[in-house]
Amino acid sequence: MNDLTLYGHRPSVYTRVTRLVLAEKGLAYDYREVNPFDPDAKDEQRTPHPFARVPLLEHGSFKIYETVAISCYLDAAFPTPSLTPDAPRALARMAQVISIVDAYGYWPLVRQVFSQGVFRPADGLETDKTEFAAGLAAAEAVLDALETVALEGYVLTGDTPTLADCHLAPMIAAFAAAPKGRAALARRPALSKWWSKWSTRSSMHQTDTGFDVTHPQP
Numbered sequence: 001m002n003d004l005t006l007y008g009h010r011p012s013v014y015t016r017v018t019r020l021v022l023a024e025k026g027l028a029y030d031y032r033e034v035n036p037f038d039p040d041a042k043d044e045q046r047t048p049h050p051f052a053r054v055p056l057l058e059h060g061s062f063k064i065y066e067t068v069a070i071s072c073y074l075d076a077a078f079p080t081p082s083l084t085p086d087a088p089r090a091l092a093r094m095a096q097v098i099s100i101v102d103a104y105g106y107w108p109l110v111r112q113v114f115s116q117g118v119f120r121p122a123d124g125l126e127t128d129k130t131e132f133a134a135g136l137a138a139a140e141a142v143l144d145a146l147e148t149v150a151l152e153g154y155v156l157t158g159d160t161p162t163l164a165d166c167h168l169a170p171m172i173a174a175f176a177a178a179p180k181g182r183a184a185l186a187r188r189p190a191l192s193k194w195w196s197k198w199s200t201r202s203s204m205h206q207t208d209t210g211f212d213v214t215h216p217q218p
């Protein structure tokens with residue numbers, strides 16, 4: 001046993017990033033379900049994260065939070081297969097994709113388009129159409145930037161997995177669960193090509209949160 005424990009929340013895209021890295025590396029782990037969105041969560045339901053987020057990983061007594069730190073740690077501590085390219089340009093693009101996702105992508109793709117267009121309606125809650133439209137509009141620049149990276153071909157190839165794929169895929173899966181999100185993705189050929197390959201991976205099947213729209217069989 002690897003002595004790894006992941007604290008996460010099933011629908012959480014950031015939890016899925018860590019679960020994807022663990023799956024790609026074939027690592028077994030204990031999973032504890034917590035709810036960062038419930039301010040009244042008690043005891044085991046409360047996330048141990050100091051900023052009340054998920055995920056948080058424990059490796060024995062060593063605790064790590066911030067998804068990119070968890071990914072880098074897992075890739076260094078369990079080096080095979082490596083999810084970090086050696087080539088300087090590929091390494092730069094991998095870090096760039098992760099930063100684009102965190103700084104500009106998560107909010108519009110997930111918190112505005114997915115939450116308002118898919119998650120809330122599935123829960124019988126009202127959609128804030130203004131937020132949804134704002135998310136779709138803001139997603140355009142994010143998808144354009146990712147399309148440029150995918151077209152260049154250092155990362156997001158769909159053939160050689162890196163931490164960039166693991167970081168981006170949960171956000172795209174959530175965004176594409178909304179039909180208008182799917183249509184926006186389809187307007188980017190290189191990103192769509194990456195997605196059609198990446199979404200068939202076994203790690204994606206293993207980590208489906210129940211909202212994935214397409215899982216073409218491998």
Ligand SMILES: N[C@@H](CCC(=O)N[C@@H](CS)C(=O)NCC(=O)O)C(=O)O
Nearest residue numbers: 012013014036053054055066067068
């Ligand atoms: N910077 C954090 C972000 C993690 C994050 O925002 N996680 C979401 C779930 S996908 C969360 O816990 N949200 C709780 C909240 O916003 O209150 C990381 O990289 O791990």
